[in-house]
Amino acid sequence: MKEIRLPSVVDFYISSPEQPNTMELEINKLTANIFKSHRETCQFRVEELQALQWKQFTREEVMVYQCKSIEEMWERCACRLTDAIQYVVEFAKRIDGFMEFCQNDQIVLLKAGSLEVVLVRMSRAFNQENNTVFFEGKYAGTEIFKSLGCMDLVTSMFDFAKSLCTLHLSEEEVALFTALVLINSERQWLQEKAKVERLHTHVDMAFKRILLRNRRDGLLSKLFQKMAVLKLLCAQHIEKLRAFRQLYPLIVHSLFPPLYKELFTCDTDLQTVIE
Numbered sequence: 001m002k003e004i005r006l007p008s009v010v011d012f013y014i015s016s017p018e019q020p021n022t023m024e025l026e027i028n029k030l031t032a033n034i035f036k037s038h039r040e041t042c043q044f045r046v047e048e049l050q051a052l053q054w055k056q057f058t059r060e061e062v063m064v065y066q067c068k069s070i071e072e073m074w075e076r077c078a079c080r081l082t083d084a085i086q087y088v089v090e091f092a093k094r095i096d097g098f099m100e101f102c103q104n105d106q107i108v109l110l111k112a113g114s115l116e117v118v119l120v121r122m123s124r125a126f127n128q129e130n131n132t133v134f135f136e137g138k139y140a141g142t143e144i145f146k147s148l149g150c151m152d153l154v155t156s157m158f159d160f161a162k163s164l165c166t167l168h169l170s171e172e173e174v175a176l177f178t179a180l181v182l183i184n185s186e187r188q189w190l191q192e193k194a195k196v197e198r199l200h201t202h203v204d205m206a207f208k209r210i211l212l213r214n215r216r217d218g219l220l221s222k223l224f225q226k227m228a229v230l231k232l233l234c235a236q237h238i239e240k241l242r243a244f245r246q247l248y249p250l251i252v253h254s255l256f257p258p259l260y261k262e263l264f265t266c267d268t269d270l271q272t273v274i275e
């Protein structure tokens with residue numbers, strides 16, 4: 001009786017192109033799906049961001065921003081962030097398997113991961129020659145955010161964007177990395193952890209395979225370090241938002257977009273996001 005051997009992960013890595021096994025085909029399909037989902041929901045194409053990267057704010061325009069009230073500046077940024085998050089929600093919904101998770105888990109993954117994905121995507125809009133980021137139509141240095149009253153957070157966001165730029169991630173690598181950040185089975189309050197873990201493993205295999213093929217295998221360990229920084233940045237962010245809400249509860253209550261409050265405050269249930 002011939003011993004039946006189930007294809008293991010190892011087989012996946014050593015199988016030859018002639019007879020790709022089912023796991024191989026599944027990973028290929030997921031890889032293509034993640035690339036397509038990223039392309040369709042990346043909010044700005046890299047080409048257009050690059051075309052604009054020397055469009056800087058004039059000194060007068062910077063002054064205007066710096067004279068804005070803290071409330072107005074936070075509200076502007078919150079709107080920019082809410083736009084960006086809506087694209088991330090759409091990205092997640094298009095990843096094969098994400099909509100099969102129970103709604104609780106979809107919400108848990110988005111609450112925990114959407115800002116992290118936005119911060120990774122931000123590196124696409126960062127010009128590391130002059131440390132500026134694309135904001136409201138032009139590229140701006142940290143000084144433009146002075147009136148937010150949290151230059152430490154802004155500086156660490158810029159530092160993070162710069163550190164990601166030095167890795168020269170391709171769009172495919174950004175797509176797979178942001179999928180990996182989102183489909184994280186370690187998130188607290190997941191109800192179907194095993195299901196999330198299965199998809200996470202497949203995204204991880206897809207990513208490792210692309211890195212091996214592009215001879216970028218050293219990248220993954222660097223990206224894991226970035227994930228630790230991402231966590232800190234998000235915690236800093238939530239802290240700042242809480243402090244801001246203490247000072248201006250009405251602003252947050254009346255002017256911040258609903259999606260924003262659902263994602264970053266614990267007192268509302270995240271409903272509008274998934275529909």
Ligand SMILES: CC(C)=CCN(C(=O)N(C)[C@H]1CC[C@H](c2ccncc2)CC1)c1cccc(NC(=O)c2ccccc2)c1
Nearest residue numbers: 042043044074077078080081084121122124125135157241
């Ligand atoms: C430095 C700074 C503040 C920048 C302003 N900003 C911003 O530029 N965003 C959202 C871009 C992020 C990247 C996005 C993108 C770029 C390339 N490809 C695809 C997508 C475009 C929008 C931003 C970024 C990350 C977080 C936040 N946070 C808030 O606004 C906030 C936090 C607490 C309370 C109220 C508001 C703001």
